[in-house]
Amino acid sequence: MGQVIAFWIFAVIIVVAALGVVLLRNVFRAAMLLILSFIGIAGVYILLNADFLAAIQVLIYVGAIGILIILAIMLTREVPLGSPSNKFRIPALFVVALFFGGVCYAILSTQWQVSNVLPEANTTSKLAVKLFGEDGFVLPLQIIPILLLATVLSAIVLVKDKK
């Protein structure tokens, strides 16, 4: 019962905050609501027995990406202009409604093979075994640092003053 209430609270927080990101004119408030939505998503991860992912979500999304976006908003003095919609507003709404209808139909008409096994409680050590153990994901784990290194270098090169 508690899980049901928690799910609905988190779902309402996430959806309202995401709607605020899209509909508010003030970019700074939109960024704040984006962070609130990320925190709600961390709560959903906890409900899904993914405690490590919830910690990662708070650390990376709320901590790093949220601060980065707020910093970029402050560096680009476009706050007075707000975030107006462009001329594709109505077609975009139509496309999104079509997409949402299709996805909902697919979700509700599929017979999901839901397993009745209870999920793992402490996922951190099991995730480590899954990532680094036999038949793990060692090669992708080696590629991710290369990607992050390239990201750091390219961000420095792009933002550096050319004078």
Next chain:
Amino acid sequence: MSIGLEHYLILSAILFSIGLYGALSKHNAIVILMCIEIMLSAVNIALVAFSRYIVPLQLTGQVFAIFTIAVAAAETAVGLAIIIAIYRSRETIDAGKIDLMKW
């Protein structure tokens, strides 16, 4: 009434649709980037929900979500760096006015 896989998938679909609408219909490049983040988070919710309800003992969906989060962080960093570089040279981040490569 208990919460099942469908609830999480519908939540994920709603979130993805909101992000898609924002990414298609906004002028401000930073807001477009924020909407792309919302879409990536929606996909993560779907991955973790599949992992929890279909294969509860294997955690494969959570591994995919970890890689998605890492790539999303890299994408945000580079995207914001590009936006700041464009703002320096063109004094705007209006996606409609960044038309240097328009044919």
